Amino acid sequence: MAWLWWLGAALVLGVVEMLTVDLIFLMFAGGALAAMLVSLLGAPFWVQIIVFAGVSAALLFVVRPWAKKLLDRSTPDTATNIAAHVGREATVLIDVTEHAGRVKLAGEVWTARAAQRGAVLPAGTTVRVVRIDGATAVVDAVEDRSYLP
Structure with missing residues (x-):
């Protein structure tokens, strides 16, 4: 038994x-x-x-x-949650400085700040997410690629 x-x-x-x-x-x-x-x-x-x-x-x-x-x-290594946003491109909605700003990231509006000191990213600029700090996306400008075919 x-x-x-x-x-x-x-x-x-x-x-x-x-x-x-x-x-x-x-x-x-x-x-x-x-x-x-x-x-x-x-x-x-x-x-x-x-x-x-x-x-x-x-x-x-x-x-x-x-x-x-x-x-x-x-098993593929898939980034999830906030890690999935790092490296994505976003559009600046309200000018982003090293202290404040807003971006549209993956269809959502996020609080953002510039990764580089003294940088001002104007509205309409395409930026790339460098990291996420809490609920704030830290972004940097995407290099100009208009010269590429």
Whole structure:
């Protein structure tokens, strides 16, 4: 009957892994499945615990690094939230100085300030977001590209 507890533990650990996607709880779930198998074979509880610990440790230190590399290689690194705005172009709505201003960035109006001291970016200028400080976009002028074909 102990095998049902190991199966339940493996299922719970599998669900936790789906929420974290770090491949740690999946390795423990594998250990729980191995302990379930030895439980079905009639091994005493202390052997089940040793099998659980041993298989979990082996999976953590042998399989997880390989699987993590494979997962990282196949998962694109996508910038989200404010990090996604860095590098984007915006249009100045109200003159931007080193202290204040407004820009239209990705369809939204943002408070902005110039990245360079003493710079004044007039309304209508296209700027590039250098970084985001809190709720303020720090911008710099986009070099003139009118000479390009």
